[in-house]
Each structure stands twice: as C-alpha cells, then as structure tokens.
Amino acid sequence: MSAPTSTAVTQSEHSGGDRRPPGRVRTLWDALGTKAYLFSVGALVVLAGWGLSPYFLTSRNLVAVLITASVVSILAVGQFMVIVTGGIDLSVGSVAALSSVVSALALQNGVPMVLAVVIGLVVGGVVGLFNGILIVYGGITPFIVTLAMLSVARGLAYLIQTGRFVPIENDSFMSVFNGDVAGVPSPVLIALVVTVVAAGALALMPFGRRLYAIGSNPEAARLSGLPVRRDVLRAYFLSSTLAGLGGMMIAAQLTEGSAIIGNEYELNSIAAVVVGGASLFGGSGDPISAVVGGLIIAMILNIMDLLGVQAQTQLIVKGAVIVLAVLFTTGRGREGIRRLWTLVRGRRTAHSQGEPAGESA
C-alpha cells in the first residue's frame, strides 16, 4: 500500500520548479509594491491638496513645503540608519539645537564659515559617538541612552548660549544653508544629496548590507564576522552628525542659533521613518521611503495651514496620519484592504466567468 503514489508526486515536484519567470516578476512587483503604495498615498495627498486649496499647487507653496520638510528629511535619513539596526535616536532634535548654538557662537567669534560648519558637524558627531559607545559598550538600551542625551544636549545648548539666542550675521553661512543654486533652494538641494547618498550607501555599500543584517539578526551577523559594534556605533555617529547639519540649516533660516530649536524633531523624524514603512524592530525600510513619509506629513500639515485649520487640530490629524499610515504599511490594515479587494474582484469574476482566478495554476 505504500509504493504506488510516488510517480504522481515527482511529477508535481518538477512542474513546481519550472515556475521561475513569473516568480521573478512577482518579487519585482513586490519590491516595488511597498514603495508604489507609498508614492500613491503621496499622490493622493497632492490631489487632495489641489482639490482643497487653489494655493497648494503653486510653485511658491510647494517650495515652501519642501524647505520646511528638508530639515526633517535629513534627520529622518539619519534616524533611519539607526532604526534599521533596531535602535532609536531620541536625541536628534536636541543635537540640532546644540549644533546651531555652537556654530553660531563660532561665527560670532570670527571663526571662518567653513570651520564653523565643520565644528557644528563635529559637535553632532561627538554626541553620536557618545550615544553609540554607551549603547554598544555600556550595554544600555538605545531608548534610554538617547533619551538621556536629549536632555543633556539641550541643557548644554542653553548653558553655552548665555543669552536668549545667538544671532548670525555671516552672509556666506546664510547663502550656503538658506540660499539657492540655479533657482533650487539650498536646503532642498542638501536634503536631496543626503537622501540620494544615503540610499546609495545602504543599497550598494557593504556597510548598508551589514546594517540590514544587524537589524534582522544581530547574532547571526556577529557569527558571520560582521563588525556589529563598530557598525552600530557608526549609525549613531551618522544620525547625530546629520542632526548637526539639520541644526545649522534651521539656524540659517532663523538667522540665529538657539537652544529652543529642533523641539520635537526627534519625534517628527521617527514619524517620517515609520510612515515610510520601516519597522521599529529593524532590518526593513529604506531612506527614500522615510523621506517620502516625511513629505507626506509635511504636505498634510501644509494643506491644513492653507485651510486655516487651527494648530491644535493639526496635531490630532498628524497623530491620526501616523497611525493610519503604519496600519496600512506594516500593520493589518493593508492585508484587510487586499482581502476586501480580492473579495470584490473574486465576486466580479465569479459573476462574469463562473470561477475566480486561482493563486497557483
């Protein structure tokens, strides 16, 4: 009774192995799928803005949105590199403030512009190294370390600024961070360069591959000989350095360094990453999606501004957007929509052809 069934089975095994081309098409579509979804949500928001306000699609308004979103985008790129390892960086907003104050003070004291910028970046980088060392070698969870740094960095910014703020009168500093190049505002350009470089690095460089591996399975990464500690340290270093860059961009826009800038930017950058579809457990997502996520939030806030929605309501909407976005990118919502869709489609084909199209033929 045991032998006869064997031939049928081997046949089905063979037919299973030959289904490669559709499989490849499918994975390609899936890879695009998450991003296509995000871009279509963005397009929907643009459409809604166009319908709701005549000012939304004017180039002046769009440029304003992009400039507002540029700093959060840069912070989000850094935040993503930390989140992909399974960590989090709550200190970026405070680091932006600290670095704005330090670079403004440097300019005030006659330090050449380029050097002041370098100092601003180094301040960010040093804070990031500190975070990284405490996390990697101190064995403290990223949440706690960067929460503490959120407090420490802002406190330091207050301490060294002495007055209410530090005015900036350096024209070249303004033109670098708040000017334009061939009509394109420099903050937008900087954000674009940062995003593209980061996306390239994560997709094409060994460092990027390692970050995904570390976020997916740190133990397997370690046992494959990857420099897990060094890479995690680097991620926090980069996140903080980019926060420093963002801080100087805000400073140029406000023509002052100040300890109060960048408030809640840590949360905005996390929101951007999460709306972009990355998991807070690490190992998934990409910087471009994070930036698109940030842009979606910025556009929604802008539309509400144009409609004269009060700030309090805007906060509530922003919160709702975050939850909904995550529900549909990584949560159950997407599955629900898909199920609803196949149900509708299945019924329709059942009506016309008598049988729904099967998954595998």
Add this chain to the structure above:
Amino acid sequence: MTSSVAREPGPVQFAVRGLGKSYPGTRALADLDLDLVAGEVHGIAGQNGAGKSTLVRIMSGVEKPDTGSIVIDGARVRFDSPQDAQRAQIYTVHQELSLMAPLSVAENIFMGDLKLRPGRWVDWAAVRREASEGLRELGIDIDVRRPVSSLPIGHRQLVEIAKAVRRDARVLLLDEPTATLPAHEAHRLFTLVETLKERGIAIVYISHHFDEMYEICDRISVFRDGRKVAEHPAEVGEHNSILRAMLGKKGESTLRLNSTAGVSRIGEGAASDEVVLQVKDLRSDVLRDVSLSLRRGEVLGVSGLLGNGQSELSAALFGATEARSSEFVVNGRSRHPRHPAEAIALGIGLLPEERKSQGLVLSMSVTSNVTMAALGSFTRSGLLQRGAERRAAARMRTSLAIKASSTQQPVATLSGGNQQKVALAKWLVSGVQILIFAEPTRGVDVGAKAEIYGLIGEFVRAGGSVIVLTSEISEALMCDRVLVMRRGALVGEVDRDAIEDRGEDAVMDLFS
C-alpha cells in the same frame, strides 16, 4: 463549534477527513485522512516539507484548512483560533514552548484560570497544591514555586504537558518533542507518554527519530509531499516499508538507511599528517583545559551528552565567547581569536547549533546570506558587486543542490536541510579551511542528511578540515576520530580502530 452531546468511547473519536491546504506556489496538504484513537500514540514520519507542521498548525487552530474538516465524536468542527482547538480539548506542545518563563510552574499550569477566593483574590495555596498534585499524578517531581526560567528544557516540556492534562486534553500533539531534549531526559518524556496513554489521551507524535517512534508509538503514518502515503504498525520490522514510503523512489537505493542516512563514514581517508589547528588548555566558564589538534582533511568528532560543553567549545574555537588558551595555532599562525571576524580571518568558520537564530538571517535572500561572511571580496571601490554576488549564490545553489526557486528567495521560506546548505555555502564562499559544524543534521530530514554528509566529505577531500560536534552517537561513529566531552572537559579519545572494533560502545563508555 458543535459540542458533543453524548461522548461515546467509540474506536475513532478524533479524525481528520480530506484535509487540504495550499500556500502560494506549494500544496502543503492534499486530501489527508487521519484517525486517532484514545489511548494510542500515533506517530507521524516524513521528510521536511512533507506537511507535518501544516497538520499541526491546522489541528491546533492556528491555520484554517482550504478543504476537508476535523471530526470529533462524529461531529464536524471548525477552529477559528487556537482557543477553539483548546476548547475542543486538543492541545499542542510546540518545539518552542509557550510557557511564561518568569512565572512559577504553578502559575503556568493554571495560566488563564487561576483559582479565586471571594473578592477575586487568587487562592495561591490552592493553586500550588493542585499544581503539585497534578504533577505528582503524572510522576513529575518539580517544585511548583520555581520560576519556569530556572528549569531545564526537559522539565519545561513536562510542565507544558501537565498544563494540557489539567485542562482535560483528549488529544495531545507533540511536535518533535525530543529535538531540543538532552538524550537522558527523553526517557522521562517517554514514561510520561505511557502514563498519558493509560489515561486515554490520543497522542500525535511527530519526530525524525525512528528508534523512539518504534519505542513509544502504536501506529506510524507516513507523509510525503502533503499526502499520507502509508500507515504501518510501529514496529522495527516495518522499517523498510516506512522508509520506502517516506522517501519515495529514492528509497530503493538507500534501503539500508538507519538514522545516519546509510552513510557509514564522512569523507573517509582524506586526513593527512599536517596539523592545521593546535589548541592547548582552552579554558572558559564552562571549558576545563581542553586540548585538541586537527589535521588537514580530517573529520574530528566531538561527542557527549547534551549540555556537557560542546557548544561552548565550538564558540570558544570560533572566538565567539570569552576563553583563554596557552596555545592556539592555526595553519602555523599562533593567535587566539578574540572575536568571530578574527577567527574567519584565520580561516575558521562556525555552523552554529541554532541555525535559524544564529546561523542565518532568515528575512534576507539566499544571495545575501551566502555572501555575508565574505562581503569584502564582493566589494570593488567601495561598492558591492551584486552581479558577482548573484553568480556566486547561483553557483552554490547548483553545486550544493539547494532547493530554492531563485537565489533572491528569503532563506526563511526554505526547508531545514536547504537552510543548512545555505549556511554551509556561506563558509564555502568565504574560503575558510576549517569548519566547526555543530549538530550538522539536527532538524534535517533523512534525504538531506546524506547530502550534508556528502558535502562535508567533499570539503575535506578538497583539503579542508572539519570538527563535528554531535550528540548523536551514530553521527560521531562516522568521524575519523572522536573526542568525548563531559562537564566541560575532554574525557577520552576514540580512534578509528576502536570504533571498528567495538562500535558505539567505544564512545558510549566514555559518556558517563
């Protein structure tokens, strides 16, 4: 679900009829019938991917079948959740146990319905008393106040079973219960299974180990490619028929198969006299002055009962754990690796025991896993050469016969044997000359076992050297030389002549 009106102890109380389940691209179960009888142990054998775990998921209410149904006492039932299955008195003990580690044994046994006193206070005295009575009835002696996290894995499994029994389980599914169990603890499990039989519980016993199935099962159903292809009495005399059913056509050539997949030696006779690894007085929290040497082309077995320091030894040799040594010479270079990257640079690779959690990044593709330990060699001017990566992965897929629809497939979707091949491919690509292979065939089906032994053989014939850490005697006997570990120390060495003379006794005598 329909509740049973009159529970008549008929011969078949629990049955599965025409069960079918498909996942995109594969048919996991097709038209499956299975009858369970109270007080009987029904073994299920099959290679990886035969549909055993799909059956478990359906019977435990985790997944719903596409076709067919579950029949209890003549009534069809439908499980929408694991709770439904438990309400129907079907309990599953998974390989990964579902106990709450920080809570006490008593709390775990009563999880979800603690005894209450008036005012909704928990009656801890009653909970503890009844928990220990329940355990005693099953012949288990554990202090119920201890947190589960402090118990060895074998005891945790017993607690899990006791929990199911307390809830009047009528059907108990044991999914590879001995896979994570030290050999000496397996016997306590078998005794418990006997007790459960006497209580009239129907038991489904899934295992890769035939010897234990013949010991405790009454019947064995054989699954292949989602179908039940045979059902036999669980007797050693039926072994050949069962194996033939399980392996299909291939079985013809491997009828002599025992648990070592018909292979009697791994990489026979490839060993030379050249020493490639010399370690003296390796010491750590667990290891006590371990000294060993490995020659080029040699397959060196390290055996012993589970938990006697084998995994610590593999980690220490690979620099993955803190250890000291008075001498550590690899290929003539004297250097004790302090972390894995250094060990890899010296030419040592480790295939860890916990393949899924330590050896592979399951969510990443075959390609990314295969090149992970050699990213540097796939980098030109700072950029990964993805084409070269894919070609290397494709080469490995062909030469190791890795069954994957594409090299971009996530490793999580491969079967145990194919995952092990991907883990091995990673080291072949990295070019290491010494492989430390911990439990190379655990959780791997018989067919893939033979393939993996073959691959190790090829590796040593090509000039590599392998240390195989194994708790399976039959596997240890296939090595050129066997070292036996006990409580973190090497207690003896068995050479080939001794193995040929005395067989497994030569090794087993040293175990305890």
